[in-house]
Amino acid sequence: xxxxxxxxxxxxxxxxxxxxxxxxxxxxxxxxxxxxxxxxxxxxxxxxxxxxxxxxxxxxxxxxxxxxxxxxxxxxxxxxxxxxxxxxxxxxxxxxxxxxxxxxxxxxxxxxxxxxxxxxxxxxxxxxxxxxxxxxxxxxxxxxxxxxxxxxxxxxxxxxxxxxxxxxxxxxxxxxxxxxxxxxxxxxxxxxxxxxxxxxxxxxxxxxxxxxxxxxxxxxxxxxxxxxxxxxxxxxxxxxxxxxx
Amino acid sequence: xxxxxxxxxxxxxxxxxxxxxxxxxxxxxxxxxxxxxxxxxxxxxxxxxxxxxxxxxxxxxxxxxxxxxxxxxxxxxxxxxxxxxxxxxxxxxxxxxxxxxxxxxxxxxxxxxxxxxxxxxxxxxxxxxxxxxxxxxxxxxxxxxxxxxxxxxxxxxxxxxxxxxxxxxxxxxxxxxxxxxxxxxxxxxxxxxxxxxxxxxxxxxxxxxxxxxxxxxxxxxxxxxxxxxxxxxxxxxxxxxxxxxxxxxxxxxxxxxxxxxxxxxxxxxxxxxxxxxxxxxxxxxxxxxxxxxxxxxxxxxxxxxxxxxxxxxxxxxxxxxxxxxxxxxxxxxxxxxxxxxxxxxxxx
Numbered sequence: 001x002x003x004x005x006x007x008x009x010x011x012x013x014x015x016x017x018x019x020x021x022x023x024x025x026x027x028x029x030x031x032x033x034x035x036x037x038x039x040x041x042x043x044x045x046x047x048x049x050x051x052x053x054x055x056x057x058x059x060x061x062x063x064x065x066x067x068x069x070x071x072x073x074x075x076x077x078x079x080x081x082x083x084x085x086x087x088x089x090x091x092x093x094x095x096x097x098x099x100x101x102x103x104x105x106x107x108x109x110x111x112x113x114x115x116x117x118x119x120x121x122x123x124x125x126x127x128x129x130x131x132x133x134x135x136x137x138x139x140x141x142x143x144x145x146x147x148x149x150x151x152x153x154x155x156x157x158x159x160x161x162x163x164x165x166x167x168x169x170x171x172x173x174x175x176x177x178x179x180x181x182x183x184x185x186x187x188x189x190x191x192x193x194x195x196x197x198x199x200x201x202x203x204x205x206x207x208x209x210x211x212x213x214x215x216x217x218x219x220x221x222x223x224x225x226x227x228x229x230x231x232x233x234x235x236x237x238x239x240x241x242x243x244x245x
Numbered sequence: 246x247x248x249x250x251x252x253x254x255x256x257x258x259x260x261x262x263x264x265x266x267x268x269x270x271x272x273x274x275x276x277x278x279x280x281x282x283x284x285x286x287x288x289x290x291x292x293x294x295x296x297x298x299x300x301x302x303x304x305x306x307x308x309x310x311x312x313x314x315x316x317x318x319x320x321x322x323x324x325x326x327x328x329x330x331x332x333x334x335x336x337x338x339x340x341x342x343x344x345x346x347x348x349x350x351x352x353x354x355x356x357x358x359x360x361x362x363x364x365x366x367x368x369x370x371x372x373x374x375x376x377x378x379x380x381x382x383x384x385x386x387x388x389x390x391x392x393x394x395x396x397x398x399x400x401x402x403x404x405x406x407x408x409x410x411x412x413x414x415x416x417x418x419x420x421x422x423x424x425x426x427x428x429x430x431x432x433x434x435x436x437x438x439x440x441x442x443x444x445x446x447x448x449x450x451x452x453x454x455x456x457x458x459x460x461x462x463x464x465x466x467x468x469x470x471x472x473x474x475x476x477x478x479x480x481x482x483x484x485x486x487x488x489x490x491x492x493x494x495x496x497x498x499x500x501x502x503x504x505x506x507x508x509x510x511x512x513x514x515x516x517x518x519x520x521x522x523x524x525x526x527x528x529x530x531x532x533x534x535x536x537x538x539x540x541x542x543x544x545x546x547x548x549x550x551x552x553x554x555x556x557x558x559x560x561x562x563x564x565x566x567x568x569x570x571x572x573x574x575x576x577x578x579x580x581x582x583x584x585x586x587x588x589x590x591x592x593x
Contacts, residue, residue, distance in 0.1 A: 024467060053484070055483060080486070084480075092335065092479025093475040095531070099531075103477060106473075106474050106485040107485055113469050114364065155485075
């Protein structure tokens with residue numbers, strides 16, 4: 001068995017050490033595996049994802065990426081091991097799609113930032129994978145929200161990392177684009193053994209497209225099986241008949 | 246302004262074209278434009294391989310050549326500072342003069358000139374004070390204009406402009422206070438310097454400033470790809486390995502240095518750092534790897550042109566160069582402001 005891509009030990013996350021959003025998370029993610037994180041609003045899903053990505057320090061415990069403690073890695077080393085797609089779209093809209101995807105190569109560039117042939121091919125491959133080649137020279141402000149989301153994903157792919165962390169990547173996508181996104185992620189997992197962690201709202205998407213589903217609610221996070229409707233109902237605070245899976 | 250790149254001429258071609266234009270104008274400005282309007286130099290002598298007469302040589306070496314070179318260096322420094330500030334604040338209205346950075350530099354220089362007798366003001370004291378003042382002003386403006394934690398490092402237009410207004414007003418008031426207490430000779434020298442423009446520059450000073458501007462530019466060029474990543478916002482920049490906060494601090498220092506070098510030679514010269522970056526992005530897009538060389542050359546060309554016009558338009562009388570740049574800059578600012586407020590520029 002190959003080493004875990006992502007591993008957490010008694011992880012506590014949140015903003016306040018005296019009242020963490022969740023604690024004692026033991027997690028292990030193998031290459032090619034997909035994990036969905038679901039839970040009610042404000043339960044700390046995004047904060048957990050950021051903590052797993054090293055963008056926030058854990059309140060307790062630690063996160064290992066490829067066997068190395070993430071807090072010991074420099075930003076650049078981290079960016080060569082994992083890609084994080086945050087939820088907020090703060091990117092400047094006058095960037096072109098290609099310029100955005102090229103930024104995914106930033107952690108690999110030396111001083112003066114010349115793109116090598118390798119960098120170029122990673123960019124073209126990512127554009128191709130997200131079907132963005134025809135839009136490559138369009139500005140982000142001139143394309144639809146869904147296309148923009150794909151462009152941001154392509155930037156993460158251009159990083160050529162073994163681990164992808166996505167925060168609500170489906171939020172601007174219609175049904176078909178959502179389906180296509182998960183198909184594409186499945187293909188990447190199969191071809192490149194890419195491991196993905198995805199924060200989602202939709203329980204059907206979570207169970208259909210992922211190996212495991214981590215439910216975050218009431219200060220704890222645990223893997224819940226699809227048929228455990230009682231646990232899901234309790235986590236979301238709704239009657240069992242409202243659980244769609 | 247869209248990022249469409251297909252129909253655009255390559256950036257290196259623009260850089261080369263502007264470089265040639267700058268060189269040509271520099272030769273003309275040195276040769277044909279006399280400083281006081283009374284002595285026209287015949288600069289065809291390098292072609293004829295015979296030396297000019299002593300008066301011409303003295304004028305050339307002591308006055309014209311340094312002035313032409315200083316104009317170019319000041320223009321380049323202010324343009325690169327503006328390009329950098331617009332990049333790191335993610336706001337197209339940033340300019341060393343509008344943000345009060347030049348004002349901060351000016352204030353400290355005026356203060357030291359009031360405290361220290363003139364001959365003691367060495368070639369290094371003015372740039373050093375300007376540097377301290379400019380860097381302080383940059384840090385204060387960025388701190389004031391910073392939005393909440395969700396602003397993603399994008400400083401709002403209103404925040405920046407208001408912070409600039411406050412810093413400028415404060416610096417102007419304090420400068421007036423100091424000026425009012427100067428004796429007539431100091432007052433004359435200082436007011437001339439403040440009006441903006443290159444009059445006399447010593448070769449030593451010119452050399453030091455050229456080296457510093459070049460060094461700052463190389464440091465920026467080495468970080469160009471990281472500066473590009475700031476367009477993603479702080480969190481995504483971090484996820485491609487760029488520490489946005491550290492880059493912002495380094496940039497504030499370098500923008501402060503470049504502005505200070507410009508101010509120490511040419512006084513409070515506005516709008517160069519506003520106009521040039523916009524033209525440059527129009528020609529070459531927004532990639533710092535392409536815009537940094539172009540801004541250097543375009544800034545030199547603009548300042549050299551402005552300085553030549555200032556000398557020629559009402560010869561033998563001279564206009565302050567600041568008047569020319571303001572005449573160009575104010576309409577530019579109005580257009581940009583309108584675009585920002587109607588939401589057609591970058592979001593703020």
